[in-house]
Amino acid sequence: MFKTVLILGHIRGIRIQLHISWVFILVLLVASMSTGFHHQYPEWSLAMAAATALVTALLFFASILAHELGHSIVALRRGVPVESITLFIFGGVAQMERDPERAEDEFWIAIAGPAVSVALALAFAALARATADGYEPIPVALGWLALINLVVAIFNLIPGFPLDGGRVFRAVIWKLTGDARRAIQAAVWGGRVVAFLLFGFAFWNLVVIGNLIGGLWMMLIAWFLLTMAEGQGRMFDMRERLADVRARDLASPDPPCVRPETTIDDWIHHDVLPGGRRAFLVGTPEWVQGLVSLSDSRKLPREQWAARRVDEIMTPVESLSRVAPDTKAEAILRMMSERNLNQIPVMEASGRAIGWIERQQLLRTIEIHMDLQRP
Structure with missing residues (x-):
């Protein structure tokens, strides 16, 4: 890129x-x-x-x-x-x-x-x-x-x-x-x-x-x-x-997750294509191991997808961009813009994922919050 x-x-x-x-x-x-x-x-x-x-x-x-x-x-x-x-x-x-x-x-x-x-x-x-x-x-x-x-x-x-x-x-x-x-x-x-x-x-x-x-x-x-x-x-x-709007107010609950042992082919055909989501957390909300996106699948040739697991191409949790529940809306928007992120998980200090924010959803929600507060 x-x-x-x-x-x-x-x-x-x-x-x-x-x-x-x-x-x-x-x-x-x-x-x-x-x-x-x-x-x-x-x-x-x-x-x-x-x-x-x-x-x-x-x-x-x-x-x-x-x-x-x-x-x-x-x-x-x-x-x-x-x-x-x-x-x-x-x-x-x-x-x-x-x-x-x-x-x-x-x-x-x-x-x-x-x-x-x-x-x-x-x-x-x-x-x-x-x-x-x-x-x-x-x-x-x-x-x-x-x-x-x-x-x-x-x-x-x-x-x-x-x-x-x-x-x-x-x-x-x-x-x-x-x-x-x-x-x-x-x-x-x-x-x-x-x-x-x-x-x-x-x-x-x-x-x-x-x-x-x-x-x-x-x-x-x-x-x-x-x-x-x-x-x-x-x-x-x-x-x-938006001074009082925080990540917890913007996030969708129940972030999308995929099990680490799932093959790339199964993940794409059973999770990505039917639901239209481009990215998933790997693991469970209580134990996040990383994040896998559709662009990660391009790391491997298509013929290898049936034999390779999503945890082989994911971004590990320690390298993952995330926000805390009390992060301000402005800071989230700036982070997603500067790092060119389409989605970002909301995670507590313990590592538990409590929500999921996507760029388009964030922009729509911010617009609604501003419309509601206009005189």
Whole structure:
């Protein structure tokens, strides 16, 4: 299966990963910087310009990673768990398990990223000045990194979601009014304004200046900001409405089970096809040994199904994604989305399975819960 995310490693328990779209922006950035360097410094060879562009681009993305680590480390210190940091086409994003519960936490987590970018801008500027009389590509690259980190800091402080400035704005409104809903509405409104202004600027670049590439790129960024701002508003609404909904409320009782000694052929023809279920727990609800899905059957040729058992192709229980009965609905939805799960068992600490949640059923149940709670 083609993977869209490459895991690089972990820092303080935070998963660091690259989205496939990052490759596109890296190639685009290196190509444009190579052309720019070669044009600005004609005495440089094309190879020198390309090498300087590549190193500079990689250091730029390292700066973006440092920016997101700034958010993440402050979040961890304030008790907000962070799952991952992903570098992608529009920069980077830190995925936190939940939103901060206090305005003060929101403020300091949000401001940490731009603070790191400003610190990096000052450090790169100082290094560029210190190396000004040395090998020319070094101060040139450092100067560019100083400028771009400053631009990143200033742009992110614009007061609209999903930018850091939008979160700072939300924290301030939240602190002044004590109303988290009013604060999120103000930040989403700010995000819309920023996106529409950027759309206007992009249109001006396309029509008046004739800057096709720049205009289209700004329009894409504006669309991304608008989509993210609206998504943040909907996500907050969902979290608020589902705050008291837990796995035990969403799960279907009596999870489907198959005995471990059942042959794959019998399981498919007697359980999967008649009932239309694609996955089963192996064992009993009291003693779960693993989970077998229809995709697991592809591990073996069809002619071997009559002689091989389901426990030979199952995912063992120790490697199984599962949730506890008190897991929040939002966390379940995020887990199933991030891990591309179609089903997930609900299991007690003792290992007993008390329920079964399927993706489509989960989405329908969440929709019903939200409809019931609408005024």
